[in-house]
Amino acid sequence: MVLQGDNMAPTLTTQITRKMDQTIQPPLLMNAMVLEQSCSRLLHQRIPVPIPSPYQVLIKVAACAICRTDLHIIDGDLKQPKLPLVPGHQIVGEVISRGTLVTDIAVGQLVGVSWLGYTCGDCGYCRKGLENLCDHAQFTGYHLDGGYAEYAVADHRYCFPLPMEHGGSFGAPLLCAGLTGYRSYTMLPTEAKNIGIYGFGGAGHILIQVAINHGKSVCAFTRPGDHSAQEFARRYGAAWAGDSTAPAPFLLDAAIIFAPVGELVVKALQDTVKGGTIICGGIHMSDIPSLPYQLLWGERSIKSVANLTRKDGQALLALARELSFQTQTHPYPLHQANEALDHLRNGDINGVAVLIN
Ligand SMILES: [Zn+2]
Ligand SMILES: [Zn+2]
CATH class of the missing domain: 3.40.50.720 (NAD(P)-binding Rossmann-like Domain)
Known part of the structure; x- marks a missing residue:
């Protein structure tokens, strides 16, 4: 599997250092881009680093790709987001600590977090294998805080373990641009x-x-x-x-x-x-x-096509290992999220804008 960011500046490539099974103590505060109210610019804030619940992992965000859906949330096309909200649902980063009930993802593991943040597992749709239609679904960067930040928490059951070559900005576009495209294609x-x-x-x-x-x-x-x-x-x-x-x-x-x-x-x-x-x-x-x-x-x-299932994610990521994809990414530092969103809104970007920490 080879992923290439065509115009990725080498100096911005985020290096992920493995410290398998060694919990890293995060700082108390982090930089984040926050939506305080719909139809407004994101604010660069220092906010508390989230503490993982028993089912969550804490991720040191290396990269978070920007999706058109982020624009729809920020611009008020999608109603009733969590507010204040940290947007972003194409997160790649390293797990640095985990909740007490997480055993399947090790500290140090590179993971991806996508739009699907939680499903109930119990409604009629979930029981039919259509968790993408779950009546009680929660979506990353919409109902749950996402990855426009230095750290993020995510339910371990909705994290995709990634190989190390998906680190930095390269793998982030797969997590929604790739998955949405793939689910559409399979239809x-x-x-x-x-x-x-x-x-x-x-x-x-x-x-x-x-x-x-x-x-x-x-x-x-x-x-x-x-x-x-x-x-x-x-x-x-x-x-x-x-x-x-x-x-x-x-x-x-x-x-x-x-x-x-x-x-x-x-x-x-x-x-x-x-x-x-x-x-x-x-x-x-x-x-x-x-x-x-x-x-x-x-x-x-x-x-x-609505949302995605975890099976879609597993299928696309398996395909990504077989094929030699290229992704064209445009890196922006986290604090320039508004500029990146403007460029996407204006159609100035060919490929995917990615926020890099
Ligand atoms: Zn459900
Ligand atoms: Zn998306």
Whole structure:
């Protein structure tokens, strides 16, 4: 498994030193970027280092990738976040201490923490293996404090042990950009050959590597005129890349929409063959305009993907060990989280912004 951050400054690479089974005493206070209220800038604060509960581990955060969902939480599109909140749900770091009931993760282990922070295990969805739909789920960086900080706690049952080469910024984008993209991809019919990706960024550039490995052909649709993103998609192997307003160069078997733009559902239906599948891969999307039934007719289907299961995470991380992924990361120091969020909001980032400690 090789992960490369194309433009990762070596001086910012976080070195993780192993101290297996040796609990490290954390400081009392840490730096964190905190959301005090929705629709406001994050505040750089010194707050207490969290103390792990019996089921939690304390993680020294090495890197936390920024996801578009963070923007939706900060901008108020997703309602009722925990406040004040430390956002961030693509955390990579070293376990430095653990709760009294944690036995399966050693101190010194590198772990990843994703969006899925807790599920009840008891509701109808959990019992059917659909923990991503759990009625009582709690999500990292939304209901639970996340990784825009020097330290974070997480329930050990929702941590993914990572190999050391996933340290620093390299593995962080896998934990949501990778997982969301992968769950969306697994919703496609296996026989789908020509796939459209609408909104080619963090998720798209990881997913395309899986798709190409499976012999698929990918067309990438970007914001109109975003030649930089189109070039980025071609560099990652897109057979075609162009404006989202342009017709697909040929009819697609399936489409995955990552951009939070409802109009793209209509566009994707126009671009797909009869029997085609449209997957909406984002947690938030603007309203889908009304559309002529003729576009849906022909047994086309539209489906959303919600959250992820731990099985998705295990499958993607196992795949990551098989394939030689590359991730394009843009490192920012923790205190520049607002600038990184602005760059993502404005479409200035090809790849994934990652906060580095
Ligand atoms: Zn449940
Ligand atoms: Zn995410």
